[in-house]
Amino acid sequence: MTFFKTFFSKKKLVSKCHDVSTCDPQIPDVAPVYDIDFIHTCVNSPFSRNVICRVRLKTRGEISYVFLTDIGDKNTGASVTNSVERIIRSLESEKKVPVGSVFIEHYDELWKKPSFDVVTLDERDSPSWKSQSENNIREWVGDEVEELLLPTADDPLMMRKIERARRTSYPDANHPPVWAESCRASKDRVKIFVNALSALINLNPDERTIQTFMKADLSFLGSVYGVKSEEFIAFSEFPVPNGRVDFAVFTGRSRLQVFLIEVKGANFNFANENSYKNINAKANEALQQLRSRIGEIERDVKKFKADVHSIRQKCEDGESIFGSTLGADMPLQVDPNKDIIIRGVVIAGRTVNDLEESRLRNDYEASSNHRVNIETWDTFIRRWKPRH
Known part of the structure; x- marks a missing residue:
């Protein structure tokens, strides 16, 4: 957590445009560029397992893009789609992302290409989604989109981090007592x-x-x-x-x-x-x-x-x-x-x-x-x- 506090103390990164569809995606020549990639765990509800997802923060100028990547069957809880408001609020409350970030839901699909959707929360924390093309993402983060197109499952280091998060949430995550009940x-x-x-x-x-x-x-x-x-x-x-x-x-x-x-x-x-x-x-x-x-x-x-x-x-x-x-x-x-x-x-x-x-x-x-x-x-x- 000290790392994040130090990171954010350098510059207050607040997006001036919450509707990214109208934002100018051009990156200034001297724009600060920050990239952070980590695994995030949050509680979705008292009745369900913890949600685990991959988070990639990419800051370009004064706009911070936060990619919330669903990790599929390695996630012990609900998907990013069905827990997105809890994920966003937990990231903000834990000060892991800047205030005013643009949140983008990202999937490594089993049967189709990766998908990107900008997520916004209303005053009641109800989410809405707006699909984005690969070209839009490229305009916002440049060639970093290529890294986003690589499946998380093909990243050995990230998979080890995911397994650690699973074991931390559930020590027997790979072999839970799922059908021991009478x-x-x-x-x-x-x-x-x-x-x-x-x-x-x-x-x-x-x-x-x-x-x-x-x-x-x-x-x-x-x-x-x-x-x-x-x-x-x-x-x-x-x-x-x-x-x-x-x-x-x-x-x-x-x-x-x-x-x-x-x-x-x-x-x-x-x-x-x-x-x-x-x-x-x-x-x-x-x-x-x-x-x-x-x-x-x-x-x-x-x-x-x-x-x-x-x-x-x-x-x-x-x-x-x-x-x-x-x-x-x-x-x-x-x-x-x-x-x-x-x-x-x-x-x-x-x-x-x-x-x-x-x-x-x-x-x-x-x-x-x-x-x-x-x-x-x-x-x-x-x-x-x-x-x-």
């Missing part, structure tokens, strides 16, 4: 959690509130979609070709079943108010997005099959990947040589007229070549309760 204890815990979810849904929360709540304990998702209540591996922010899905569940006997789940808020009605012939635009957006991603998977299903079985094996061996939560009955009794079954799930909105909306959901499901089930939050909760 079936009975797990069932009791899930019952309590789903009752709390039901109470939350009655408040008509938005998408982000629901996602944060669900990520605190993924057991109930596994209980709903597992072939048996304790035969599952559940994930949050699971990577797929062309992006990520909010949640995923692995389950099955003999053939692995992969459920890809997208959720929207409960602050709107599932069907349009003036007609029960069309679903709400937010629900339709999630449906089309999920169909597109499953389509991308099916174009190279052999690669996806190999990837998910590799992830499954790592989880069963005790490694924490993508916020993984395992049921009490492990390992999954699946054959990696057999075809996998891919199913999509969209959970969005509230039910008003159950009969009419059931017909509407069935029509939408029947119109798709992909196996995508559509639920409202009301039907999702009802699905769970009869099984326990």
Whole structure:
């Protein structure tokens, strides 16, 4: 920490332009240039594991750019996207970055090129994102963008720092007791959690509130979609070709079943108010997005099959990947040589007229070549309760 205090005492680095889309990116000939690269750990919530990410501070003139790099399955907590406000505020409170810095969310994606998004927080600390091209980043930090394009996983020194951070947060991070809990204890815990979810849904929360709540304990998702209540591996922010899905569940006997789940808020009605012939635009957006991603998977299903079985094996061996939560009955009794079954799930909105909306959901499901089930939050909760 002394290093950072000394560094900032040399010059108060305050960005004069908070909207980088209107900033002049030209770097003065005599501009001071500072670069710092470190691993940062912060608490996301009392119910979740610590977040670990890579932080790169690049100061050009009076503007400081802070790149928040998601480290994928080496992160013990939520992704940068779903903890970005906590990361930013912790960096500021610990005086690790200058006041007024421009924060840029950065991903080393598994199936696509790296992405860059400028993140801004409003007065309530709610984040918003604005995608940036590689050329924009190059204008702001010059040739340093080349270093940002190199995957963190290919940097041995940084990977050693990440492992130290993992061990500091969780001494047994590589082999956590992820499925030592008894079936009975797990069932009791899930019952309590789903009752709390039901109470939350009655408040008509938005998408982000629901996602944060669900990520605190993924057991109930596994209980709903597992072939048996304790035969599952559940994930949050699971990577797929062309992006990520909010949640995923692995389950099955003999053939692995992969459920890809997208959720929207409960602050709107599932069907349009003036007609029960069309679903709400937010629900339709999630449906089309999920169909597109499953389509991308099916174009190279052999690669996806190999990837998910590799992830499954790592989880069963005790490694924490993508916020993984395992049921009490492990390992999954699946054959990696057999075809996998891919199913999509969209959970969005509230039910008003159950009969009419059931017909509407069935029509939408029947119109798709992909196996995508559509639920409202009301039907999702009802699905769970009869099984326990």
